[in-house]
Amino acid sequence: MLLWLVAVMAVALTTVVLTTRSILLSDVNERVAQILAQEASEFDNFVARGLDPDTGQPFTEARRLLAVYLERQYPDPDEELLGLIRHEPSPTVIRQPREIPSDLPLYQDAASLELIADDPAGSGTLHRPSGEVRWVKVEIAADADEPEAMFIVAYHSDHSRAEAEDVVSVLLAISGVALLMTCVIGWAVAGGILAPVRLVRTTAAQLTEQDLTRRIPVRGRDDISALAETFNGMLDRLERAFTAQRRFVDDAGHELRTPITIVRGHLELMSLGEGPEGAAERRETLRLVTDELDRMSRIVEDLLLLARAERPDFVQPAPVQLAELTADVFVKARALGARRWELPEVAGCEVVLDAQRITQAMVQLAQNAVQHTAQGQTVRIGSRLVGGARGLVELYVADSGTGVPAQEASVIFERFRRGGAVRRGSRGAGLGLSIVKAIAEGHRGRVELRPTPGGGATFVLVLEGSPP
Known part of the structure; x- marks a missing residue:
């Protein structure tokens, strides 16, 4: 330049x-x-x-x-x-x-x-x-x-x-001095302008997977400062992505290591039993191993589902009658447990969404409600239209259980995160709500946690009424 x-x-x-x-x-x-x-x-x-x-x-x-x-x-x-x-x-x-x-x-x-x-x-x-x-x-x-x-x-x-x-010679000398001064001043100005760019290059060269904490100091409000802010924002996203990836790998390794250890231990014990009692132990071991392998299979399937959530064809929207979809979800959820199931309201409109993915998310929310409630407690499923014929639609699952503690509300949708009640009685991997969140975001919507009047938790899918 x-x-x-x-x-x-x-x-x-x-x-x-x-x-x-x-x-x-x-x-x-x-x-x-x-x-x-x-x-x-x-x-x-x-x-x-x-x-x-x-x-x-x-x-x-x-x-x-x-x-x-x-x-x-x-x-x-x-x-x-x-x-x-x-x-x-x-x-x-x-x-x-x-x-x-x-x-x-x-x-x-x-x-x-x-x-x-x-x-x-x-x-x-x-x-x-x-x-x-x-x-x-x-x-x-x-x-x-x-x-x-x-x-x-x-x-x-x-x-x-x-x-x-002589006049031309003087003018030529002045021009030479002006050109020299331009070179010196231009070099200094260009160096000052390009210093942040060199800092960006140096910072980028020093970044590694182990150290993504370096940032560029931002001074002023010019284009170079905007470039530094953009670069810092990119580093923030990279750091979050690498942190989430490392946490995901650690959590996945932990969740898969546990059933593998159980399977190995029972297989080792299986060879020690002899006679009729040994046969009974082998049958019990086989049942436990099969159960753990099924759990591992579910974890792998959930991980694959979350991986596919990053693809553009994760959801395939089509026109759907929301009342019919809500009724189907209600019928399927009733088979999850002996609860007092209620269908207080349905939205009678046509929306554009992926019915299978929405059903998958709603059934997962219903399953969570069953895990957090006791037999005979109320679980309500419904849908409603918010903001007119072309506004937002909400599908919700509300339970009357213990609710979600305030300290867990901000992390409950993260992968391998489970609430207290689940940790005490469930063998899930903590991927269910992450899948629900991925399905909602695939529809350009969101999932919200709201309190239930009288106690409990309400999970709401907030989706656009028009095509995503």
């Missing part, structure tokens, strides 16, 4: 310098041309109207005309005014008595004067080793018996061009 900035600025400064040089040199040429044209015009006017100061009459001799005219002129320092009379054996040069800022004034350069005098054009440019000379000449009409005479204006433009080149 800095190289591109320097390159663009270098091109811009070079363009400015070259353009300025062209303008200055063009101005010099234009000014010289104006000076030459003005001097020629003034001499023509003097020839036409000038009078000899000694006689008061028009000039009759070219030498006298040139001498008087040159006495009255005050040219620029680089300007040289000459009168030239071409007679034999050598021409005569009439000049002003002053120094010319040139290594070789034109009046000392006979060859150049001869070239100007012989040139049929009235103006031109001489390119001499000592410098460039712009000139213009005005010939003076003379009688046949008088030698040829002319007025010559020469301008030594090297000095004016040198001044223009």
Whole structure:
């Protein structure tokens, strides 16, 4: 980025310098041309109207005309005014008595004067080793018996061009300093801007599965700060994901290790029994082993189900009559235990959801209600419409049991988490409510735990009435 900035600025400064040089040199040429044209015009006017100061009459001799005219002129320092009379054996040069800022004034350069005098054009440019000379000449009409005479204006433009080149040199030096300062300041600014980016890269390189605690300090409210905040948010999610993964692996290993230990122990005891009593023990061992293997199978199936919950096709919604679905769930739940089952309300509307997954979640909630209640206690199942025909729908399972302790309410939907009553009497793995939560979120909904009036717990699936 800095190289591109320097390159663009270098091109811009070079363009400015070259353009300025062209303008200055063009101005010099234009000014010289104006000076030459003005001097020629003034001499023509003097020839036409000038009078000899000694006689008061028009000039009759070219030498006298040139001498008087040159006495009255005050040219620029680089300007040289000459009168030239071409007679034999050598021409005569009439000049002003002053120094010319040139290594070789034109009046000392006979060859150049001869070239100007012989040139049929009235103006031109001489390119001499000592410098460039712009000139213009005005010939003076003379009688046949008088030698040829002319007025010559020469301008030594090297000095004016040198001044223009000096300005360009100063501008070039300033541009170089500006470019250097731009490099230094740009390097410092770019370093300051990119420091958070380098910090992001360094932090990312230092992250491992064992250490996801590093974060980037956020200062300011610019785009780089927003990038740092986004990166920190990503690290937070990664840390939570790795923590959940490690906890999941630990919990799954613990839950699967227990039935494996039980199976191994009973198989070892199975080989010790002999006779009729040994046969009875082997039958009991076989029953226990089969039961533990069934529990392991259920745990594996639940884990696979939770893994499939991350896929987009986990739920396959279709139009369903909510009243019919609620009634089916009620009928299936009644077979879970001897409780006082009630169906207080159903929502008579059509919704779009996965009936099998919702039934699975509701039956799981009913199973939990059975585990937390005693025989003869009430369990209510129902559904209702919330917020109009296109609003939310709620399906709920409410029990009159002991309820969920406040300290467990925030973690009860996590994997391998079980309430106190379940830990005392159930052999479940603590995945049921996690499955319910995954099914609700698969429908872009949620599951809520609410208190039941009179005691107990109410689990509610809150779902959208329109397609997810």
